[in-house]
């Protein structure tokens with residue numbers, strides 16, 4: 001069993017950016033529920049049609065949908081040697097479902113990317129994804145504070161949390177992440 005990592009942080013913190021680099025460096029799959037859901041939307045699947053308006057409003061897609069998606073993905077052969085989760089779990093029920101599906105050691109290190117809110121808004125407003133409108137970003141940030149941020153304490157208590165300063169050039173942040181993972 002290789003490394004089982006989670007990228008935790010608010011919208012725009014750089015979870016996707018750093019998860020992709022970690023996955024490439026370690027040769028493990030990058031599992032992003034946001035990417036998987038956007039792929040369903042693009043392909044016009046039943047799941048995608050159900051998720052599209054929820055995502056555009058910045059709300060959370062129902063837990064049963066994302067939990068089933070992730071459980072299926074981490075059971076695939078390439079994930080036997082580890083994975084980098086990005087955007088999942090996003091609330092307590094999802095964290096519990098992950099432990100139920102993959103065991104209490106499903107997350108070995110939860111990397112929390114710490115970025116102040118002003119910087120997040122500037123990054124997202126400059127990107128132009130369908131859920132990067134001002135209203136959707138505000139909603140995503142508030143759902144993050146209410147439902148996702150409490151997971152920081154959960155992984156801290158479990159001794160799995162690593163805080164990384166997410167401000168600065170992407171290469172510099174990646175160097176900090178790499179250093180953290182080597183400790």
Ligand code: AP5
Pocket residue numbers: 009010011012013014015016017018033034035037054055056058059060061062063066086087088089090094123124126127131140166167168169170173
């Ligand atoms: P998701 O795709 O997970 O979006 P998010 O959490 O809002 O995060 P973002 O992708 O906006 O940001 P990120 O932290 O990954 O940063 P990124 O690297 O992209 O989810 C989207 C939606 O899907 C949710 O709102 C929900 O509806 C649904 N969903 C997904 N998972 C779900 C779940 N588990 N349960 C229920 N619903 C779920 O970077 C952001 C920008 O900043 C980019 O332009 C990037 O180039 C730039 N950037 C990155 N790093 C830096 C840096 N160091 N300096 C400057 N710019 C940077």
